Amino acid sequence: MLLPAGILQLQLHVEPMSTRPEVRAIGTALREEWGSRAGIVELLSARTGWVSEFQAFAAILQYVVPGDLPDREARALAGRTRAVYLPSVGALANGALLAGATRAPLRESMEQPALAAQAVLHLTHELAGHGALAENTAMGRSHERAARRKDAVSLACRCLPLAESLAAADDAFGRESERWATFAEGWSRWITHRLRPRLAARLPHLGEQLLSARPSLSQAAQDEQSRALIRRLAACGSSDPQAFAAAWRQAVGPSPDARLIRASGLALFDELEALGGPEACLQAVHDCCSDADGIAPHLLILQRVQERLSRVH
Amino acid sequence: MNADSILRELAQMARPVSASAAMRPPGPGCLTAAQMRQLAGGGPTPEATLLCLTEHVPRCDRCWSLVCVVLGEDTAPDPEADGAIDRALRRQVARLPEAPAQAMERSLLTLVLQWLPGPDAAQPLMAGAFADEDETPPMRLLVEERDLPLRLRLTSPEGTPRFAELILSAEDGSGSLRLQADSAGIATFRGPAGAYLCRVEGYGGPLLRREEG
Numbered sequence: 001m002l003l004p005a006g007i008l009q010l011q012l013h014v015e016p017m018s019t020r021p022e023v024r025a026i027g028t029a030l031r032e033e034w035g036s037r038a039g040i041v042e043l044l045s046a047r048t049g050w051v052s053e054f055q056a057f058a059a060i061l062q063y064v065v066p067g068d069l070p071d072r073e074a075r076a077l078a079g080r081t082r083a084v085y086l087p088s089v090g091a092l093a094n095g096a097l098l099a100g101a102t103r104a105p106l107r108e109s110m111e112q113p114a115l116a117a118q119a120v121l122h123l124t125h126e127l128a129g130h131g132a133l134a135e136n137t138a139m140g141r142s143h144e145r146a147a148r149r150k151d152a153v154s155l156a157c158r159c160l161p162l163a164e165s166l167a168a169a170d171d172a173f174g175r176e177s178e179r180w181a182t183f184a185e186g187w188s189r190w191i192t193h194r195l196r197p198r199l200a201a202r203l204p205h206l207g208e209q210l211l212s213a214r215p216s217l218s219q220a221a222q223d224e225q226s227r228a229l230i231r232r233l234a235a236c237g238s239s240d241p242q243a244f245a246a247a248w249r250q251a252v253g254p255s256p257d258a259r260l261i262r263a264s265g266l267a268l269f270d271e272l273e274a275l276g277g278p279e280a281c282l283q284a285v286h287d288c289c290s291d292a293d294g295i296a297p298h299l300l301i302l303q304r305v306q307e308r309l310s311r312v313h
Numbered sequence: 314m315n316a317d318s319i320l321r322e323l324a325q326m327a328r329p330v331s332a333s334a335a336m337r338p339p340g341p342g343c344l345t346a347a348q349m350r351q352l353a354g355g356g357p358t359p360e361a362t363l364l365c366l367t368e369h370v371p372r373c374d375r376c377w378s379l380v381c382v383v384l385g386e387d388t389a390p391d392p393e394a395d396g397a398i399d400r401a402l403r404r405q406v407a408r409l410p411e412a413p414a415q416a417m418e419r420s421l422l423t424l425v426l427q428w429l430p431g432p433d434a435a436q437p438l439m440a441g442a443f444a445d446e447d448e449t450p451p452m453r454l455l456v457e458e459r460d461l462p463l464r465l466r467l468t469s470p471e472g473t474p475r476f477a478e479l480i481l482s483a484e485d486g487s488g489s490l491r492l493q494a495d496s497a498g499i500a501t502f503r504g505p506a507g508a509y510l511c512r513v514e515g516y517g518g519p520l521l522r523r524e525e526g
Contacts, residue, residue: 054427054519054521058427071470072427072428072470072471073428075427075428075470075518075519076427076428076517076518076519078427078519079427079428079518079519079520079521080519096521097519097521100450100452100453100521100522101521101522101523101524102425102521102522102523102524103523103524
């Protein structure tokens, strides 16, 4: 796996996974689901790796996340991040965290069905979700072309910077990452759930685990909250990006919760699917990411949700 | 309760001593060679050994026979345990190899806190990967009977967190219990065996298991 020079200098060991059946199944499931539409098939060449040392994964995050991340906070972040997608590099699984140990070699870990299934789902989320947006959309590629690696990584990683560092960071990047996070998480979660049956068919020895992982009750409650949030946002009825951003901040509070971001993102795509089926979700990705300068993806989705709500009520 | 008083109670048991049983290899929960030496040598007895004496030895032929032989006249007389057997068993105990380091460490599990609670600092948000779980999953701890009593040592790259409180919740929902770590960061879990979800009070960061050796 070709890592950015800065990461290579850290001399971290990444075990390649691209030839493993679990990762090949992700590519096959994607091809079966979408064919060559929307350029998603390009993802099949994406590289995938396993980071067995927890400290190594923390060091990678420290390198890619914008701002100066102290060691202990990099470790805390690594403790919540089971996998990450690095644009033009590939997906990295945080093997140690998945296994709940400070060190977890690939071969031994993948022999455990429950752990292997979790790894497959996380990597699907990264490759088919964030990878698709980072590599196959004009928005994702524009950052890569501009050599703004950290910005591109942050968008792909759906990382929201600290409020303090945001002030010092590129304003445009800050605004974009804020708008992007919900959309990217929503797409990634939705596509992962959608691919589950195909993954289970391709990996019968993991089938039960792949299909049985269900959102917890607390997650279901979060989803319900996020639907309420969308309705509140829809009620603001503004097409002005600044007005929308203000409504968004008011709705989620000054410090947006990552779980709420994910849940509301999934709710957006659920609404889209209810509106126009799976094709509508794919079309939304195409529409929202076709502008290299970045449009506010929420606005488009919001518009559709508003239309649906107006028909319902 | 000390080892002597436990042994006096054990001596009241009318249970035969078997040379062949004493020669058997140790099973789960059996006294280790080091524990036998501790008992034979007198002096302070660790809690783990006391627990083994009260809970395991009375129902294990192997350990019961070994204890009887090693402690000699303090235990119940048995016609089988004549002088020859007694001497043979004493030699056997003396020759017991040192337990391998791995076996000795099995009852000590090191849990690493990768971020200690401290002054609250804002952190960048990363909407996690596949998100069916909480931000930081509690660590799953599978405890077998032979691991008990299990010592859990808390450590972190910044040092040993003192007097931390560990919370172990049974995975089957049957309940939870709290363990207080001492000044060396060690908490002792006495069971029952089973699967537990483990977290540290007031700590929201990752908690990982570190293999020793």
